[in-house]
Amino acid sequence: MQMEYIKRFNINFIESLGKVVLTNIKAMGKFSSYIGTLFYWGMRSPYRHKLLWEQIYFIGNKSLFIIILTSSFSGMVFAYQTYIGFSVINADSFIGPIVAISVAKELAPVFTGLVVAGRCGAAMAAQIGTMKVTEQIDALECMGINSVQYLGVPRVLACMISMPLLAAIFILIANIGSWVIGVKLLLIDDVLYFSKLSDFMRMGMVYEGLVKSFVFGFLISVIGTYQGFQVKGGAEGVGKGTNLAVVWGMVMVLVVDFFLTSILTKIL
Numbered sequence: 001m002q003m004e005y006i007k008r009f010n011i012n013f014i015e016s017l018g019k020v021v022l023t024n025i026k027a028m029g030k031f032s033s034y035i036g037t038l039f040y041w042g043m044r045s046p047y048r049h050k051l052l053w054e055q056i057y058f059i060g061n062k063s064l065f066i067i068i069l070t071s072s073f074s075g076m077v078f079a080y081q082t083y084i085g086f087s088v089i090n091a092d093s094f095i096g097p098i099v100a101i102s103v104a105k106e107l108a109p110v111f112t113g114l115v116v117a118g119r120c121g122a123a124m125a126a127q128i129g130t131m132k133v134t135e136q137i138d139a140l141e142c143m144g145i146n147s148v149q150y151l152g153v154p155r156v157l158a159c160m161i162s163m164p165l166l167a168a169i170f171i172l173i174a175n176i177g178s179w180v181i182g183v184k185l186l187l188i189d190d191v192l193y194f195s196k197l198s199d200f201m202r203m204g205m206v207y208e209g210l211v212k213s214f215v216f217g218f219l220i221s222v223i224g225t226y227q228g229f230q231v232k233g234g235a236e237g238v239g240k241g242t243n244l245a246v247v248w249g250m251v252m253v254l255v256v257d258f259f260l261t262s263i264l265t266k267i268l
Contacts, residue, residue, distance in 0.1 A: 034148075034226050038156055041149035048154050055158030059120045060165055066115055071170040074107055075099060075177030083186050092186070096193045097200035099178040104205045108170040109212035110257055113220060116163060117249030121224035124155050125245035128228025129238040137229075152229070156221040163217030164210045171209065204268035211268075212260050219256060220249045 079099050086092045128151055131137050137147045182188045227245040231237045 030230075031226060034229070035222060037148050038152055038222065041146055042153045042157065044149070048150065051150070051154040052158055055154050056162055058123075059116065059155075059158050060162035063116060063119060063162070063166060064169070066119070067112060067166050067170055068173050070111055070115060071103075071108070071173040072177040074111060074170075075103060075174030076181045078102065078107070078174075079178035079181040080186075083182065092182075092188055093192045093196050094200075095182045095186075095188065096178065096197040099182075100175055100197055100201050101205055103174040103178075104171050104201075104209045105261070106209075106257070107174065108167045109209045109216060110253060112163060112167045112170050112213055113216035113253035113257075114250055116159065116166070116217070117220045117224075117253060118246055120159065121220045121245045121249040122242045124221065124224030125228040125231070125242045126238060128152075128225055129231030129241045132229065132231045133234050133238060147229070152225040155225050156218065159217040159221035160214055161217075163213040163220075167209055167213035168206075171206065208261075208264045208268045211264060212257065215256065215260060216253050219252045223249045223252065 079095050082095050082098050083092050086094055086098075128137075131151070137151070140147050140150060179193065183190050183193055224245040227241040227248075231241040233240075
């Protein structure tokens with residue numbers, strides 16, 4: 001009796017595991033097919049320039065305030081925490097390069113990605129998902145307008161363009177915040193601060209952060225638009241799609257950041 005129960009349990013476990021694997025493979029196939037569709041329609045006319053600029057304004061300009069706020073306080077708190085540790089060994093003059101390198105390589109692309117994923121990734125999924133459940137996408141298709149080209153491509157391109165610009169602003173403001181704390185509050189010598197900064201900081205570190213933000217922009221926008229197109233079941237489906245867009249967008253930023261760091265550090 002016990003052996004029969006164990007055998008039945010093993011069979012049920014294998015069946016459940018198989019269903020999970022097959023479901024995930026199917027989902028990955030649909031996601032890969034969607035990316036291929038984006039590339040296909042992104043290279044075909046008509047090119048939606050007006051929609052592209054509208055999305056750049058929404059993703060870039062509308063995110064500017066929160067990026068400035070986040071970057072200024074990130075730079076200041078990181079400089080202060082670095083000073084607390086480095087002052088013990090009388091190396092507080094290294095605050096400038098430590099903050100600058102950390103911000104350029106990691107904090108700027110990752111924090112910008114998280115902010116954009118939470119704000120714009122959710123908006124993409126909600127907007128497209130609402131259009132899906134209200135049959136507006138079906139109306140576009142009936143008029144001969146490809147919904148991926150009209151709704152997906154402008155958002156993906158706009159996010160890929162806006163993310164490096166936002167990351168560059170993050171780097172600038174965070175370093176200004178670090179300078180204010182280091183020089184004005186902690187009274188580190190101004191000349192020493194900038195001399196150490198020029199000794200250790202390289203443009204390749206800035207390029208690394210900008211490349212990362214470009215890739216993150218692609219991932220966030222693709223995930224956000226894909227979840228919008230997959231929405232089913234009315235308002236509840238829109239909420240679920242929005243939640244998945246935010247969660248997976250943030251998770252992919254953190255996961256892909258590790259692999260990009262491993263690759264770009266060797267190249268740049």
